[in-house]
Amino acid sequence: xxxxxxxxxTRWLYTTNHKDIGSMYLWFSFVMFLIGGAMAMxxxxxxxxxxxxxxxxNFFNQMTTMHGLIMVFGAVMPSMVGLANWLIPxxxxxxxxxxxxxxxxxxxxxxxxxxxxxxxLFMDGGAPNFGWTFYAPLSTTYGPPSTDFFILGxxxxxxxxxxxxxxxxxxxxxxxxxxxxxxKMPLFVWTWLITAFLLIMVMPVLAGTVTMMLTDRHFGxxxxxxxxxxxxxMFQHIFxxxxxxxxxxxxxxxxxxxxEIIPAFSxxxxxxxxxxxxxxxxxxxxxxxxxxxHMFAVGMxxxxxxxxxxxxxxxxxxxxxxxxxxxxxxxxxxxxxxTPMLFSxxxxxxxxxxxxxxxxxxxxxxxxxxxxxxxxxxxxxxxxFPGAIFGTTxxxxxxxxxxxxxxxxxTSGKIHxxxxxxxxxxTFFPMHFSGLAGMPRRIPDYNMMFADFNMWASIGAxxxxxxxxxxxxxLVIAIRSGKKAEDxxxxxxxxLEWDALPSPAPYHTxxxxxxxx
Amino acid sequence: xxxxxKLIAGIASLLSVLLSGGVQAASDLNMRPGVTETSxxxxxxxxxxxxxxVAISVVVFGAMIYSFIFHRKSKNPTPxxxxxxxxxxxxxxxxxxxxxxxxxxxxxxxxxxxxxASESEMSIQVxxxxxxWHYKYLENDINFFSNLDRTLAVxxxxxxxxxxxxxxxxxxxxxxxxVTADDVIHSWWVPDLAVKKDxxxxxxxxxxxNIPAEHAGKIFRGQCTELCGKDHGFMPVVVKVLSxxxxxxxxxxxxxERIAAEKAAAEAAAASWDMDKLMALGKTTYDAxxxxxxxxxxxxxxxxxxxxxxxxxxxxxxxxxxxxVVNGKTGTSMAAYGAQLTDAEMAxxxxxxxxxxxxxxxxxxxPADIQAFKAxx
Numbered sequence: 082x083x084x085x086x087x088x089x090x091t092r093w094l095y096t097t098n099h100k101d102i103g104s105m106y107l108w109f110s111f112v113m114f115l116i117g118g119a120m121a122m123x124x125x126x127x128x129x130x131x132x133x134x135x136x137x138x139n140f141f142n143q144m145t146t147m148h149g150l151i152m153v154f155g156a157v158m159p160s161m162v163g164l165a166n167w168l169i170p171x172x173x174x175x176x177x178x179x180x181x182x183x184x185x186x187x188x189x190x191x192x193x194x195x196x197x198x199x200x201x202l203f204m205d206g207g208a209p210n211f212g213w214t215f216y217a218p219l220s221t222t223y224g225p226p227s228t229d230f231f232i233l234g235x236x237x238x239x240x241x242x243x244x245x246x247x248x249x250x251x252x253x254x255x256x257x258x259x260x261x262x263x264x265k266m267p268l269f270v271w272t273w274l275i276t277a278f279l280l281i282m283v284m285p286v287l288a289g290t291v292t293m294m295l296t297d298r299h300f301g302x303x304x305x306x307x308x309x310x311x312x313x314x315m316f317q318h319i320f321x322x323x324x325x326x327x328x329x330x331x332x333x334x335x336x337x338x339x340x341e342i343i344p345a346f347s348x349x350x351x352x353x354x355x356x357x358x359x360x361x362x363x364x365x366x367x368x369x370x371x372x373x374x375h376m377f378a379v380g381m382x383x384x385x386x387x388x389x390x391x392x393x394x395x396x397x398x399x400x401x402x403x404x405x406x407x408x409x410x411x412x413x414x415x416x417x418x419x420t421p422m423l424f425s426x427x428x429x430x431x432x433x434x435x436x437x438x439x440x441x442x443x444x445x446x447x448x449x450x451x452x453x454x455x456x457x458x459x460x461x462x463x464x465x466f467p468g469a470i471f472g473t474t475x476x477x478x479x480x481x482x483x484x485x486x487x488x489x490x491x492t493s494g495k496i497h498x499x500x501x502x503x504x505x506x507x508t509f510f511p512m513h514f515s516g517l518a519g520m521p522r523r524i525p526d527y528n529m530m531f532a533d534f535n536m537w538a539s540i541g542a543x544x545x546x547x548x549x550x551x552x553x554x555x556l557v558i559a560i561r562s563g564k565k566a567e568d569x570x571x572x573x574x575x576x577l578e579w580d581a582l583p584s585p586a587p588y589h590t591x592x593x594x595x596x597x598x
Numbered sequence: 599x600x601x602x603x604k605l606i607a608g609i610a611s612l613l614s615v616l617l618s619g620g621v622q623a624a625s626d627l628n629m630r631p632g633v634t635e636t637s638x639x640x641x642x643x644x645x646x647x648x649x650x651x652v653a654i655s656v657v658v659f660g661a662m663i664y665s666f667i668f669h670r671k672s673k674n675p676t677p678x679x680x681x682x683x684x685x686x687x688x689x690x691x692x693x694x695x696x697x698x699x700x701x702x703x704x705x706x707x708x709x710x711x712x713x714x715a716s717e718s719e720m721s722i723q724v725x726x727x728x729x730x731w732h733y734k735y736l737e738n739d740i741n742f743f744s745n746l747d748r749t750l751a752v753x754x755x756x757x758x759x760x761x762x763x764x765x766x767x768x769x770x771x772x773x774x775x776x777v778t779a780d781d782v783i784h785s786w787w788v789p790d791l792a793v794k795k796d797x798x799x800x801x802x803x804x805x806x807x808n809i810p811a812e813h814a815g816k817i818f819r820g821q822c823t824e825l826c827g828k829d830h831g832f833m834p835v836v837v838k839v840l841s842x843x844x845x846x847x848x849x850x851x852x853x854x855e856r857i858a859a860e861k862a863a864a865e866a867a868a869a870s871w872d873m874d875k876l877m878a879l880g881k882t883t884y885d886a887x888x889x890x891x892x893x894x895x896x897x898x899x900x901x902x903x904x905x906x907x908x909x910x911x912x913x914x915x916x917x918x919x920x921x922x923v924v925n926g927k928t929g930t931s932m933a934a935y936g937a938q939l940t941d942a943e944m945a946x947x948x949x950x951x952x953x954x955x956x957x958x959x960x961x962x963x964x965p966a967d968i969q970a971f972k973a974x975x
Contacts, residue, residue, distance in 0.1 A: 132752040139828045139899065206901045212825045218799065219782040219827060222929050225902055307800020313783060314798060348671070350681035378785055378823075379796045380777075380803035383713045387706060394698050401694045402687070408658060409686070411665040413678035418670075426666075430659060437651040444701065446636075446708040447644045449794045450629060453785060453823040517629040519789040521823040524831030528758050530626065 086588045097181030098588065099166045102188050106163030107477070109191060111553070113155030116199070118546050120148040125542035128535045133526050141525035142210035143202065149213025153331070154238045155195050157465065160473045161334040162245045165273045167484060169249060171578040171586060172267045174258025174595045179251040187244035194237035201227035212523060214324070217305035217316040221297045228298065232291045239284045246280035249273055258577070260597035264358070267576050268351065271358050272337030275365045279326045287323040290316070314379050321372035329368045332464060333361060335472025336403060339425040341576070342479050343407050346422035347414030348573035353406040360399035367396050377445045378452050386445045393443035397436065404433055419571070420494030424475035427467055427502055435463030438513065456516025462509045471501070474552070481559060482566030483578055486585030489559035497555055500548040507541030630789055633813050637792030639708045647701060715806040718774035722765070726784030726797035726822065728931050729829035733765050740852045743938060746832045758831065759819040764838040768845035769811045777803045781931065785824035788837055796824055814841035827931065829890060866942035867965035873949070876962055880950025883943045891931065896955040902931065907955040916963055919948055920971045936972065941965040
């Protein structure tokens, strides 16, 4: 009986089931990932060699803008919400999310929000072309007409994220099985709980920013226009007050994922559980007082630059604690290297490299040399691709047997891993060098001296793009005709979803709460 | 056998290409040290952080790799059971803090120096606009626009890094830059000087440089580093450094040029121009200044950059047409060209726009008309 579910299209449209909604989030984010990736291919094709070959500069700017917006709001964030939907109720022993109807709504807003955003590509004047950071006045006074569609789209995504976050918080606080105390929760639940608080605090700030843009554009206000007594720099302060916590919103759930996977394949408990929780909370708190490190070149007073420099460097301490804990978890473990573990290890190494360049960027006097160059592009792609996206990929391989009851082909998984590993580095590592050599970001054409690095990055990017198609094929084959998975597919796996539930997890789980000791 | 030989030869040649590319690229794998005290300071700090990070990588990744080899299931079938250690956790919280303090101290010292623009010996106002820089020497009556030189081919070493008028500054002088913008935010960057400052409309930012005497005669190149619209990648910053004597001579030449240009412009403005002459000068001026947005064929890129062919303004009364070219249009990318073009150039370009691409109004606009319009402004 517990596996009975409605069928047909209305199953998906009307569903209040956390597993259905989780699947929809994950597939939606994958589609967005491919669309945003296709835009990256256009960018890398244009930058393959100097000279303008394929697109004109204005369209190039539309591509960089839409690539950023789609990847941040359409691919990474929904994929994390998808994982939360699938895993949090199972991991805390709840029958579903606390607010299932709202859950349905927060998903179904997204396809409309992104249709709106993507439709701007076909409008007169083209899509938004002012970068995903949409600095005023380029996005207000000088923005194309489609900017208003962008504003509405961002509002809708924001509503969706806030509702998703409320759902996570309410579920974690009210729906835990008896005996599941806060400090017994799997780390993935903890990282998501903290992420949800970040979302609730900063998404309204983003909404405020775009609303001020809207009134500046159409209702005669001058928040960001110096001619009317406003301040374009204030835009950046408000945007980055959202934008910096946003960075952690994208990465914290991935921290949670690898904190589940590394112990499982080390056959050893996570080292320093409570310090992991405290480190995550510290990172989240610090993220509110470092925003202006994105703005060292705007002409802040010296005291401001010193404050933001030192506060930013401090983040290295809790982040270091996390990395050391992961290494200590593996230390003297009994390691095996299945696909989820490979992606998690790559996550730790490459995310740490992204962290190193982060410390470099934090140092204001050198940041003047790195700022707005390809060095920054290399930095944030290192924390986002091998960070957030490898984290999600690891999660998909790790929990796929639980979700679908089918196993992926281990050889295919490993091929996918090694291709990703090679191409991600080939794409993004040379960008450090082109940045150091002096190549600004967001330019469609460049001097010969940057040619070698860009050619390598483009070759890497094409490979990385194709690798994602391979990932899709591997997944589809696994879901359609994979071997039957065991209830506890991984020897070292722990947690309610592995110990108390069969594979695939039935449509309704934990209708009566499990016993947690 | 032949195939195998060919294959080997192919791989060998590919490798040699890769290696030579690698060697060539290796020379610019790192940040450039630049030429000023602050740029060398930034470079030294950069190298210091790089080595600290390399050292941390060796320890952390080394421990991971050791685990991969010696703690794999085949070597270590029974995992250890420890899961925390207060002392170890304390140590690896304290050590990063010590490293950060070690890095912060030189960074603070350098930052304090970089932000001190006091006691400068001369000031230049740098104004960014879509998509060019304007330099104004506050102590001398010199000011000019600096536009990308679009004639260079892709394989030219200075492709996208060459301008029609370079900024010229003397060596051994603390030069203060007052950076601002007319329309959107730009950013003025010269890597070799480690000077990067955002140019923000409505606000003036301050930065400075002081180039040692041994670099007299050198040219330093950079680019705009804040996305500023369509041609963001096409507004380079080029700075030429002269010895103090050469700089004085340059200032004198600039002054003579200005006086001559004012005289020529006045003569041109006083003359009456015929249609052919206006159309010829109009086309040159249009292609150089207007064609980037309104396109050489007059079709523009609507709606951001409207078409001029069959446009209401270009075919309507000349007064309105002159107004938009002289004063620009607030809230759009259309800049005010009143101060950027001579009266003759403006008259020519307006005439050209009113008669090219089948607009055929038959109007001629004379420099005198522009003068009259400006006087009535």
